[in-house]
Amino acid sequence: MSASRFPIFDRRFLLTSLATLPLLSASYRLASAQAQPDPLPSWNDGATKTSIRNFVARVTTQGGPDFVPPDKRIATFDNDGTLWIEQPMYVQLAFILDRVKALAPMHPEWKTKQPFAAVLDNDFKALAASGEKGLVELVAVTHAGMTTAEFEKITTDWLATARDHRFKRPYTELVYQPMLELLAYLRANGFRTFIASGGGIEFMRPWTERIYGVSPEQVIGSSIKTRFEIKDGAPTLFRLPDINFIDDKAGKPVGINEHIGRRPIAAFGNSDGDLEMLQWATLGAPGVRFGLIVHHTDAVREYAYDRHSHFGKLDVALDAAAVNKWTVVNMKNDWKRIFAFD
Incomplete structure (x- = not known):
C-alpha cells in the first residue's frame, strides 16, 4: 500500500500539520479568552487596560520567552491613593x-x-x-x-x-473598584499580591483581607516598636511610643525585601512616595517588568491632584513614568466607575 494514497501517513503532510498546531492552539486560546467574561469590567478599553492584560499574558504563557514561574509572580501595591481614597487627608x-x-x-x-x-x-x-x-x-x-x-x-x-465628609460613607467603601478587579485578576493568574504602604501596618492588617483579599502577612507598612509582656498571666505584645520603621519612599524597597525576600515583577502606586518601589520592581532586573501609576484626574467622581498636593503628591514619579515607560492610569478616562457604588 502506497503512503501517497493516504496523505495522513505522508511525512511532509505530517510535518506541515504539526507546524500549524501552535497557530491553531494560539487561535483557540485567543477565542477562548475572548469568550470569557471581562476580568476588568470597570476599566475602559484602551491602551492602559491592554498594557495590563498584555503583561499578564506574557508572564503566564507556559513555554513563552517571558514566562515567570508562579512563585516569582510578586506584585506590590501602595494603599493610600492607589487602592483607596487619600483626599482631603490620609x-x-x-x-x-x-x-x-x-x-x-x-x-x-x-x-x-x-x-x-x-x-x-x-x-x-x-x-x-x-x-x-x-x-x-x-x-x-x-x-x-x-x-x-x-x-x-x-x-x-x-x-x-467613621464616615468620609464628602461621600458620607465608611472609608472601607471608598476603595477603587477597578483596583479590586486588578488584584483579583492578578491572583487568578498566579500572582501573590502584597500591600507596601507608608500607612501603619497594624492599622491596615485588621481589614485588608476582608476588603482587598490581601491577608495580614502580605501587608507591609510603617510600624512602632512593640514589647513582649506577660499581662494578667497572658502573653501580650505592648505598643511603645517609638518609631520602628517608616515604609515610605526609599523605605519601601527595604520593607519589601525584608518581608517578602523576592523582588516584585510588578508595582502599583500613585505618588512620589512610591517612586523607589516602582524603580526597585522595574529597573535593572531581568525579565518583563510592569509599573503602574494611578493619576487622579477626576474632580467630579473623586479628586484631581498631582504635583502640588499636600497628600499623594505626584511630581517626580510622573516624570519618571514617561522615561521608564510605566503605565499611567488617567482615572477620568480609563475607569468606567471609581467606587462600587457608582
Whole structure:
C-alpha cells in the first residue's frame, strides 16, 4: 500500500500539520479568552487596560520567552491613593485626629499644648506647621500605650463608625473598584499580591483581607516598636511610643525585601512616595517588568491632584513614568466607575 494514497501517513503532510498546531492552539486560546467574561469590567478599553492584560499574558504563557514561574509572580501595591481614597487627608490621619479628640477629656493640658491644641481647634495650618515632629507626637499618644489586640479593636471600631465628609460613607467603601478587579485578576493568574504602604501596618492588617483579599502577612507598612509582656498571666505584645520603621519612599524597597525576600515583577502606586518601589520592581532586573501609576484626574467622581498636593503628591514619579515607560492610569478616562457604588 502506497503512503501517497493516504496523505495522513505522508511525512511532509505530517510535518506541515504539526507546524500549524501552535497557530491553531494560539487561535483557540485567543477565542477562548475572548469568550470569557471581562476580568476588568470597570476599566475602559484602551491602551492602559491592554498594557495590563498584555503583561499578564506574557508572564503566564507556559513555554513563552517571558514566562515567570508562579512563585516569582510578586506584585506590590501602595494603599493610600492607589487602592483607596487619600483626599482631603490620609484615612489614618483622620483616625489620629478623631482619636486625639476622644482622648482629650483625660488630657486638659492639650488645650494649650501643640500640636494637640491645633487638632482640638481644627487649626490645620498650625497642625501642618508642627511638621513631622508634631505628627510623631500624635502617633505616640494615639497608637501606643496599649496591646496589639487593644489597638486592633480601636481601629476596627473606628472604621465601623467613621464616615468620609464628602461621600458620607465608611472609608472601607471608598476603595477603587477597578483596583479590586486588578488584584483579583492578578491572583487568578498566579500572582501573590502584597500591600507596601507608608500607612501603619497594624492599622491596615485588621481589614485588608476582608476588603482587598490581601491577608495580614502580605501587608507591609510603617510600624512602632512593640514589647513582649506577660499581662494578667497572658502573653501580650505592648505598643511603645517609638518609631520602628517608616515604609515610605526609599523605605519601601527595604520593607519589601525584608518581608517578602523576592523582588516584585510588578508595582502599583500613585505618588512620589512610591517612586523607589516602582524603580526597585522595574529597573535593572531581568525579565518583563510592569509599573503602574494611578493619576487622579477626576474632580467630579473623586479628586484631581498631582504635583502640588499636600497628600499623594505626584511630581517626580510622573516624570519618571514617561522615561521608564510605566503605565499611567488617567482615572477620568480609563475607569468606567471609581467606587462600587457608582
